[in-house]
Amino acid sequence: MPEGHSVHRIARQFDRNYVGRQVAASSPQGRFAEGAALIDGRVATSVRAQGKQMFLEFDDDIWLRIHLGIYGAWDFSGEILVDPTIASANGRMGQTNQRGTVLDDAILDDAGENSLASIGAPRRTRVHVRMSEQTKGLADEGGEWPPPVVGQVRLRLMTDITAADLRGPTACVLQTPEEMLATVAKLGPDPLVGDPVANEERFVRAVRKKQTVIALLLMDQAVVSGIGNVYRAEMLYRQRLNPHTPGRDVPEDVVRALWRDWVRLLAIGVETGQMMTMDDLSPEQYRAAMASRDDRHWVYHRAGLPCRLCGTEIALEELGARKLYWCPRCQA
DNA sequence: CATCGATGTTGAG
């Protein structure tokens, strides 16, 4: 499941490959047939992302709102122009198969003549991008156009050279400009949207006026946009903050530190496509982290394992129907 | 092969 960084990456791919182009829309699965018919043949005019929501605008004044939810995903295939701002730091998109990471770990066709090693001026490359093991075979077929529909595809958006298949979204709806703005208005600040100073102040105010525990506030999309269960656990650990601290009791400087850390982690996530939440890794640690997501985090998914710093068993508890991982000693 | 669980949200009760 994508957290905010993935949604921004997807938005950039739409910006690069769809905005300014006429789009053929269809709903192979049928559950979005009416909506698809409404936008079919229109030109995509802009795209925006805030938190876990993405909005794709079509002429004239029709906004497609997408929320991937817990298992939604986009599959891109065909000929795509890779946004240079999201090429990975090591010169190649990741190769792991994490589900739901969408363009995180997006993959170049293994047989591909192209590599993203040359991060620079945008250039058109024939690549296949995928997100799920299921569609790997499809991408590797190559050549077939349009790509055969695999499984339940709610919405397919095609330019003459690129296809994007949407499956399993929580939300896939058309909105008027007013409705889109109303949706955005309910969302907390996103570091990549709007004024940085205003965003931080908004976050600080929202946290410090509530008695809700900070672990819940960080997951509240009205308080801050884009943080999910992984970033939540990791951010709390990085501040050595007890997850049960009421928002109003978190010192202001710590609240600000949380925000600035989110700014930083989101930027890293958007750029690399990975939720890398550990700093200053040794070469050995870095290799491990690249190879396995279990080695990228301080506490997430590490219940019962020794804390990387103090050796205490990482605790797991249910909070708001989600799993919370934390170190009882470091975050006392 | 079957079952589980997940980087999420909504809405019924």
Add this chain to the structure above:
DNA sequence: TCAACCTCGATGG
């Protein structure tokens, strides 16, 4: 508070 949504990788037999 909890089921539903809807998909698929991981896990276990």
